[in-house]
Amino acid sequence: MLQFVIRRFGQSIVLVLIVTIITFFLMNLAPGGPSSMMRMDATEAEREAIAEQLGLNDPVIVRYGSWLINAFQGDLGLSLSSGQPVLDRIVERFPHTFNLAIWTVFFSVIIGIVLGIISAKNRNTWKDHLINFGSVIGLSVPSFWLAIMFILLFSVNLQWLPSSLVTGDSIWDTIKMYIMPVLILSTATLPTIVRFTRSSMLEVVSQNYVRTARAKGLKERTVVYSHALRNALIPVISIIGVLIPRMLSGTVIVESVFGWPGMGRLIVEAAQARDYNLVMGVTVVVTILVVLSNFIVDIIYSKVDPRVKNIG
Amino acid sequence: MNQVAEAKQEIPASPKARSNGFFRRLAKNRMAFAAFLFLVVIHIVVFLGPLIWNVSPEKVDPINALAGWSLEHPMGTDDVGRDVLSRMLAGGQITLLVGFCSMFFTVLIGGIIGAAAGYFGGWIDTILMRFTEAMMSIPNFFLALVALTVLGKSPMMVILVIAFTSWMEIARVVYGETLKWKESEFVEASISMGSKSMRTLRKHVVPQIIPSIIVSSTLGIAWAILSESAISYLGLGIQPPTATWGNMLQGAQQYIWTSPILGILPGVAITLVVLAYNFLGDGLRDLLDPKYQKK
Numbered sequence: 001m002l003q004f005v006i007r008r009f010g011q012s013i014v015l016v017l018i019v020t021i022i023t024f025f026l027m028n029l030a031p032g033g034p035s036s037m038m039r040m041d042a043t044e045a046e047r048e049a050i051a052e053q054l055g056l057n058d059p060v061i062v063r064y065g066s067w068l069i070n071a072f073q074g075d076l077g078l079s080l081s082s083g084q085p086v087l088d089r090i091v092e093r094f095p096h097t098f099n100l101a102i103w104t105v106f107f108s109v110i111i112g113i114v115l116g117i118i119s120a121k122n123r124n125t126w127k128d129h130l131i132n133f134g135s136v137i138g139l140s141v142p143s144f145w146l147a148i149m150f151i152l153l154f155s156v157n158l159q160w161l162p163s164s165l166v167t168g169d170s171i172w173d174t175i176k177m178y179i180m181p182v183l184i185l186s187t188a189t190l191p192t193i194v195r196f197t198r199s200s201m202l203e204v205v206s207q208n209y210v211r212t213a214r215a216k217g218l219k220e221r222t223v224v225y226s227h228a229l230r231n232a233l234i235p236v237i238s239i240i241g242v243l244i245p246r247m248l249s250g251t252v253i254v255e256s257v258f259g260w261p262g263m264g265r266l267i268v269e270a271a272q273a274r275d276y277n278l279v280m281g282v283t284v285v286v287t288i289l290v291v292l293s294n295f296i297v298d299i300i301y302s303k304v305d306p307r308v309k310n311i312g
Numbered sequence: 313m314n315q316v317a318e319a320k321q322e323i324p325a326s327p328k329a330r331s332n333g334f335f336r337r338l339a340k341n342r343m344a345f346a347a348f349l350f351l352v353v354i355h356i357v358v359f360l361g362p363l364i365w366n367v368s369p370e371k372v373d374p375i376n377a378l379a380g381w382s383l384e385h386p387m388g389t390d391d392v393g394r395d396v397l398s399r400m401l402a403g404g405q406i407t408l409l410v411g412f413c414s415m416f417f418t419v420l421i422g423g424i425i426g427a428a429a430g431y432f433g434g435w436i437d438t439i440l441m442r443f444t445e446a447m448m449s450i451p452n453f454f455l456a457l458v459a460l461t462v463l464g465k466s467p468m469m470v471i472l473v474i475a476f477t478s479w480m481e482i483a484r485v486v487y488g489e490t491l492k493w494k495e496s497e498f499v500e501a502s503i504s505m506g507s508k509s510m511r512t513l514r515k516h517v518v519p520q521i522i523p524s525i526i527v528s529s530t531l532g533i534a535w536a537i538l539s540e541s542a543i544s545y546l547g548l549g550i551q552p553p554t555a556t557w558g559n560m561l562q563g564a565q566q567y568i569w570t571s572p573i574l575g576i577l578p579g580v581a582i583t584l585v586v587l588a589y590n591f592l593g594d595g596l597r598d599l600l601d602p603k604y605q606k607k
Contacts, residue, residue, distance in 0.1 A: 026459055142558075142561075142579060
């Protein structure tokens with residue numbers, strides 16, 4: 001077990017390094033180098049001065065090295081657009097994205113598993129077809145468009161839900177604020193969980209131990225919920241790890257539509273402002289977040305399914 | 313596995329007979345067939361429509377901005393008075409082309425990486441598939457945004473960025489299939505007769521993988537169209553005045569309260585086309601994948 005954890009941890013670190021390298025070198029591919037990312041109205045002399053100050057005249061590899069050393073010490077540099085430390089700007093935005101992500105995972109896992117079971121138990125009936133049809137629609141609608149249509153319907157016409165982040169007094173206000181963003185973000189995750197649960201259930205139901213349970217004369221409920229479901233859910237845990245990066249990509253869109261001050265919007269702002277320290281900072285923090293959650297999912301998975309350790 | 317290989321080889325050799333059977337079976341899956349017909353119609357309308365409705369999609373007419381429908385403008389006009397119908401047609405061309413080209417590069421990258429890893433095995437396999445896994449477990453959209461900001465927003469760049477952030481799924485499919493067919497008897501026979509590995513790969517392995525690639529690419533077009541619209545929404549996609557369904561939505565967002573139709577039309581168009589590609593992809597999988605066929 002310990003060996004598995006250590007190896008997985010090592011892989012995670014390599015992954016984070018790869019992402020930082022890709023992002024760093026990508027930004028330096030910009031025509032004219034990183035100095036072109038600065039204000040358009042800056043004079044040549046100003047550019048030179050800023051470039052000198054930021055060490056932009058050094059070779060890329062040297063700059064990446066020093067960025068990495070600083071990052072390891074928790075220093076992600078100063079935001080070029082606001083002058084604040086990058087880490088401060090991220091810490092300020094982080095909770096909004098985190099809450100959104102947690103609620104989305106929670107919602108889509110529970111609803112997804114329930115729908116998946118209904119679908120599998122009623123295979124090839126109208127319920128199954130309806131759920132399948134709904135999943136395909138969920139995967140096909142552009143999420144930002146759905147968000148705009150939701151705002152048009154629920155915020156403007158019916159006035160049930162707020163269209164953006166508002167600080168409410170009661171818990172109900174807070175819940176109302178989350179309903180639309182969580183629903184929209186779930187369209188990226190829910191259909192996959194439903195399909196995965198369905199096929200996993202169908203596979204397990206044909207296994208020998210389920211047949212044995214039936215042959216013993218156990219009630220159908222007992223067979224489905226305590227014999228089949230438990231085993232069917234193991235692979236579903238692994239799909240959550242795959243869905244987390246997809247969901248975080250979704251936050252970019254959802255946060256932009258709902259004016260949500262999270263990390264997804266921060267990366268858009270940073271990219272538009274060509275704030276190159278901020279882009280690096282957000283990318284590395286988001287990647288660490290993803291890698292960490294994948295790491296946790298893998299550990300849980302290997303705890304639940306002892307077979308994984310040997311393969312992993 | 314060998315049974316599957318044999319079953320495949322039993323398909324009639326005449327390409328005509330084969331394609332007839334294919335379309336007949338596609339027609340049996342009503343959803344997929346409806347999707348296929350819908351896509352054919354949409355492509356005809358979008359690409360041939362401008363021959364009949366030859367109003368310029370970029371001609372500005374501010375006096376008639378945000379007009380409702382009329383004989384002159386059957387779908388009304390947008391915020392600077394451009395004809396919405398002609399922009400829907402022109403935008404559809406770009407959107408569908410971007411979807412198709414992105415899918416082409418996605419399949420190219422994913423196919424080469426997956427086939428190389430599966431066929432050569434060993435350290436090539438380890439490096440390529442670990443890289444694929446790594447690319448799958450990072451939030452690609454963040455990278456795509458950075459890339460488009462830095463490298464510019466031309467249609468080609470949008471296509472390449474979509475391809476470079478979505479090839480992993482296909483790489484895994486091709487990898488799995490290559491591993492499967494590599495062991496088959498006709499591939500062994502080809503190798504034992506002294507065929508070079510590139511020739512074996514091209515002549516014997518790739519043809520077996522094509523059904524899976526067709527399925528993945530159909531679903532890939534759907535994904536690419538959605539990605540293009542999301543990128544356009546953030547203002548990082550193909551720039552106006554060139555219309556795409558995605559950037560029409562972005563432009564419409566400001567006027568969504570006063571002229572909701574401007575936002576509804578491109579959104580419905582994207583949803584229907586993506587939905588059709590998804591249904592067609594699912595239907596083709598049932599049709600082409602022997603694993604699903606037997607059930």
